[in-house]
Amino acid sequence: MNPSYLTEEAISAFITAAFAEDIGPGDYSSLSSIPKGKTGQAKLLIKDNGILAGVEMAERIFKTFDPELEVELLTQDGDEVKYGTIGLIVKGSSASILSSERLVLNCMQRMSGIATLTHRLTEKIIHTKARLMDTRKTTPNFRLMEKWAVHIGGGVNHRFALYDMVMLKDNHVDFAGGIRQAIERTKAYLEANQLDLKIEIETRNLDEVKQVLEVGGVDQIMLDNMDYATMREAVSMIGERYKTEASGGITEETLVPVAECGVDFISMGALTHSVKSLDISLKAF
Structure with missing residues (x-):
């Protein structure tokens, strides 16, 4: 069961503010270089050993930015992972994947670091x-x-x-x-x-x-x-x-x-x- 502070409103507000900070009026790198309608897929590659956190959040971020993105979760929050583990696979608009990539990684990298330290000390x-x-x-x-x-x-x-x-x-x-x-x-x-x-x-x-x-x-x-x-x-x-x-x-x-x-x-x-x-x-x- 998730903690009480993890409300739909709180999570949505965070994602909205984070995208406003990172993308603003537009991700011009992706909009300018990727052909319109281009699709692709990408894998979340774990390059450390530890406890994974932010998987559920990653799916929310991808789906918030582009509801048509398909996210296949290969791991769950709290899983012990090793170098080379594939956390998830995302498919759909290449531009959407690129625009939401950094927010997903920023959340998961820090959250996983915290979860790993907490687990070790516990x-x-x-x-x-x-x-x-x-x-x-x-x-x-x-x-x-x-x-x-x-x-x-x-x-x-x-x-x-x-x-x-x-x-x-x-x-x-x-x-x-x-x-x-x-x-x-x-x-x-x-x-x-x-x-x-x-x-x-x-x-x-x-x-x-x-x-x-x-x-x-x-x-x-x-x-x-x-x-x-x-x-x-x-x-x-x-x-x-x-x-x-x-x-x-x-x-x-x-x-x-x-x-x-x-x-x-x-x-x-x-x-x-x-x-x-x-x-x-x-x-x-």
């Missing part, structure tokens, strides 16, 4: 209860695709945006005047505006964890930039009262020991902001 902590989670550190106007790729790779999507969950970070707490003030004002605001949103609050040390436990009224506690010993103690203090999330500068090298501290979730901005794209191309044949 496998490292499979022996723990911790689940790997993304952040809002995404590329502007490409968040939909990047979070979708995390989902395909086996990760958990954190809040999609500022409007679907309350996250009280350190700056919110400091500007509000403290943990109690931040939580109580937030709960009052949500009630007054009839908003049913989960609340997560960031803590930086054991004293702040203790303050949150005294106030209550949250759904999840973030343990930010804590060393392993402090994190284990915080998890013990919290118990089963609230879900816990480890965050702050977590790398592939520190991921496993963090997971072994007993947290429920580990958020990593690197899943979307520091990823290497998979090498994929479209070749006529």
